[in-house]
Each structure stands twice: as C-alpha cells, then as structure tokens.
Amino acid sequence: MEGSSEPIIRVEDVTVAYGDSVVLKDLNFQVKHGEVFIILGGSGCGKSTLLKHMISLHSPVKGKILIDGVDIVTAEGSELREILRKIGVMYQNGALFGSMNLIDNICLVLEEFTDLPRDATETIALMKLNVVGLADSAHKMPSELSGGMKKRAAIARAMALDPEILFLDEPSAGLDPVTSAQLDDLILELSRSLKITFVVVTHELPSIFTVADRVIMLDKNTKTIIATGKPGELRDKSDNPWVRQFFNRQG
Ligand SMILES: Nc1ncnc2c1ncn2[C@@H]1O[C@H](COP(=O)(O)OP(=O)(O)OP(=O)(O)O)[C@@H](O)[C@H]1O
Ligand SMILES: [Mg+2]
Structure with missing residues (x-):
C-alpha cells in the first residue's frame, strides 16, 4: 500500500x-x-x-x-x-509466554494497559486470534504450535491494543x-x-x-x-x- x-x-x-x-x-x-x-x-x-x-x-x-x-x-x-x-511490538526473540495458552498471552497485555473485565479481554483476545487465523488454537499452549503459527500468535498479541x-x-x-x-x-x-x-x-x-x-x-x-x-x-x-x-x- x-x-x-x-x-x-x-x-x-x-x-x-x-x-x-x-x-x-x-x-x-x-x-x-x-x-x-x-x-x-x-x-x-x-x-x-x-x-x-x-x-x-x-x-x-x-x-x-x-x-x-x-x-x-x-x-x-x-x-x-x-x-x-x-505501538505493538514483536521482538526478534520475542517468544510467547510458554506457560500460558494463546488467549492468556493476549489477555495479559490487555490487563496491563486497560481496566477491562476478564470476559471483555477474552473476547478481544479471541478477535485478535481470529484476525491471524488462529481462533481454533486459542486454548493451545505455544509449545503445541508450529513456527509460523507462533509468529502469527505473536502478531495477534502485538495487536492487542489496536x-x-x-x-x-x-x-x-x-x-x-x-x-x-x-x-x-x-x-x-x-x-x-x-x-x-x-x-x-x-x-x-x-x-x-x-x-x-x-x-x-x-x-x-x-x-x-x-x-x-x-x-x-x-x-x-x-x-x-x-x-x-x-x-x-x-x-
Ligand atoms: N544490550 C546491548 N549491549 C551492548 N551492545 C549491544 C547490545 N545489543 C546489541 N549490542 C551491539 O550493538 C550492535 C548492533 O546490534 P543489533 O542487535 O542492533 O544488530 P542487528 O542489526 O539487529 O543484527 P542481527 O541482524 O544479527 O539481528 C552489535 O555490535 C551488538 O553487539
Ligand atoms: Mg537484530
């Protein structure tokens, strides 16, 4: 563009x-x-x-x-x-938090910057995962994903705050x-x-x-x-x- x-x-x-x-x-x-x-x-x-x-x-x-x-x-x-x-960021070695599923990885960012209740942060997290084609993997742990899926999940997380x-x-x-x-x-x-x-x-x-x-x-x-x-x-x-x-x- x-x-x-x-x-x-x-x-x-x-x-x-x-x-x-x-x-x-x-x-x-x-x-x-x-x-x-x-x-x-x-x-x-x-x-x-x-x-x-x-x-x-x-x-x-x-x-x-x-x-x-x-x-x-x-x-x-x-x-x-x-x-x-x-600003959203995906660092060079910026891994997802391995101990959390994808939804929780994104909710964490939202909780840091907003006062939204949990059901709202979950809804937003799911929307972001949907944008990168990972809605079906929302409850998976990072270790269960391929390299490309991890990158897309990291982009979804970087997009948490629009x-x-x-x-x-x-x-x-x-x-x-x-x-x-x-x-x-x-x-x-x-x-x-x-x-x-x-x-x-x-x-x-x-x-x-x-x-x-x-x-x-x-x-x-x-x-x-x-x-x-x-x-x-x-x-x-x-x-x-x-x-x-x-x-x-x-x-
Ligand atoms: N935290 C740091 N403290 C001191 N020097 C650093 C630090 N981070 C990077 N450097 C040095 O700064 C220079 C630039 O590093 P940088 O990581 O920005 O390069 P890069 O272009 O991203 O390289 P690559 O393509 O390998 O990722 C290098 O000489 C590196 O050793
Ligand atoms: Mg570099």
Whole structure:
C-alpha cells in the first residue's frame, strides 16, 4: 500500500550507542502513515537497536524520535504511556509466554494497559486470534504450535491494543518460504484493511519486494543509512553498487 504523505514517525539526527560504543549516528528518516517500512542491513549493524529506540526501550545519545508529533525521547508519564499504547511490538526473540495458552498471552497485555473485565479481554483476545487465523488454537499452549503459527500468535498479541504502528523484528526468521509468504500476506492484509503502519526488520528479499513501500539500508562500517527508497528503484537505480547487488541477489 502506498502511504499517505503525512509522517507518523520522524527520526531526527539520532545517534545511538551502548556505553561509548556508537552503533548508528546522525540518522534522519520518516515513516509515513499506513506504509510498510523496512529496515535492512547486515548482521550487527544495529537494526534491532534502532527498533528498540523507536519504541522507547532505549534512549538515544542525541536526537529526536517523534511519534504522532510527540518526542518519545523526552516524553514522560501519561504522555509517553499514551504513545506506547499506539505501538505493538514483536521482538526478534520475542517468544510467547510458554506457560500460558494463546488467549492468556493476549489477555495479559490487555490487563496491563486497560481496566477491562476478564470476559471483555477474552473476547478481544479471541478477535485478535481470529484476525491471524488462529481462533481454533486459542486454548493451545505455544509449545503445541508450529513456527509460523507462533509468529502469527505473536502478531495477534502485538495487536492487542489496536496499535497504529506494528514493529516486527525479523518475523520470517526460521520459517520456510511458503510460511514466510503467508506472513507477508498477513502483513499486507493488516496494512490494507486496518491501515496499520508497519516497521519491519527483515533480510528476506522476496518479502521485501512483496510488502515494502520503502526501505532504509543501514551500514555497519559508516554507521549510517546508505540507501533509502522503494526496493525496485534501489535495485535498478541506486548509485551504490553494493546496494544494487543486494537487491539483485536472487534475480
Ligand atoms: N544490550 C546491548 N549491549 C551492548 N551492545 C549491544 C547490545 N545489543 C546489541 N549490542 C551491539 O550493538 C550492535 C548492533 O546490534 P543489533 O542487535 O542492533 O544488530 P542487528 O542489526 O539487529 O543484527 P542481527 O541482524 O544479527 O539481528 C552489535 O555490535 C551488538 O553487539
Ligand atoms: Mg537484530
């Protein structure tokens, strides 16, 4: 889906570091309302780190991260909570809670952020599982699910609070190509039907060409963004040969 021109996220002059070790510096980019925005780059270049900063799990050394116009770097208390409610996250290693069935996994998130009674949270949880095609598995434990089902359940959990933005860190990792393609379809469906904005970290080229409106590519050596744009344009027209090669990898 083509995003509208209004940015929902603005990253301005952001530098991120662990202690003295700078991971990315002076980043500037925007994510538009309703777009599927993909973060690319080699292992260890800082994709997960950037994502964690965009959800206020870490604070940058410098710069602003505006979500719906509010700088989450400086926001506090109820203002920050309000913004975080608009965000759903699936972490790279973000497993479901293994000791709880799928309904309870989702109800837990709802109980943390709302005062809804149990029958209401259960109804919402079931609705979310229905959206990802897992209503029949609502009472199953995570250990009873396939890898693809676990990912879909984690997306259902990330959607518990009807987020405006979903952050997914390598959702297709470890999945076979068919299951990975089904996940792409789910992302596109959620993007089109619910107008959710997606920020997705992935390495999967087929996925990128299927779902991405725009991508940024991070580079470990320069600690900067080395490419921004539509995947087709970067494949054909990037002035960086390495970037062109990446997008041409599998033909
Ligand atoms: N909690 C942490 N404390 C210190 N250094 C960290 C921490 N997390 C990540 N790093 C370092 O920051 C750099 C970027 O890591 P990050 O996990 O963001 O990379 P990535 O692009 O997500 O890699 P991958 O594709 O392997 O998931 C790496 O050098 C990593 O060792
Ligand atoms: Mg990562």
